[in-house]
Amino acid sequence: MADNTQGSSSQSYWEGYKEFWSKRFSFLGNYSKFINRDKPIPSWSSSDVEEFIASDPVNGPVLKTARDAVQFGIGGSALGALFTAGYAWKYSRSLHGAGLSFLAGGIFGWTFGHEIGNHALQLYRVDTLAAEVKFLEWWNKKTGGY
Numbered sequence: 827m828a829d830n831t832q833g834s835s836s837q838s839y840w841e842g843y844k845e846f847w848s849k850r851f852s853f854l855g856n857y858s859k860f861i862n863r864d865k866p867i868p869s870w871s872s873s874d875v876e877e878f879i880a881s882d883p884v885n886g887p888v889l890k891t892a893r894d895a896v897q898f899g900i901g902g903s904a905l906g907a908l909f910t911a912g913y914a915w916k917y918s919r920s921l922h923g924a925g926l927s928f929l930a931g932g933i934f935g936w937t938f939g940h941e942i943g944n945h946a947l948q949l950y951r952v953d954t955l956a957a958e959v960k961f962l963e964w965w966n967k968k969t970g971g972y
Contacts (some may be wrong), residue, residue, distance in 0.1 A: 905935050910931025
């Protein structure tokens with residue numbers, strides 16, 4: 827009898843745990859119809875994205891701004907990787923230390939650069955996820971995926 831109570835208690839705990847995290851990651855549901863497919867969506871080019879930006883007056887500028895913010899991340903990644911690797915090499919002359927510093931500096935630089943881009947371009951004011959989903963829907967219709 828006690829085992830049955832224990833089982834239902836752990837099952838309700840697990841259900842609560844799943845519900846908690848499903849609310850936190852509910853944005854992943856927007857992508858599920860594009861990810862869980864039998865046939866993948868064809869790849870697109872920059873000209874296709876530019877065509878969407880020109881055709882959608884609401885989500886186009888948001889997508890363009892989000893694409894511009896990536897440049898901050900790339901710049902931050904390059905600067906972080908080079909400076910941390912250079913600093914590690916200058917003081918340690920260790921190839922594996924400089925390599926690990928290069929890798930870590932690239933990751934940290936990407937993070938900081940992306941955050942700077944988000945604030946500089948005020949991406950916190952717009953819904954970039956919705957713009958990305960609208961682009962995927964538009965691309966899927968254009969390529970005959972529906």
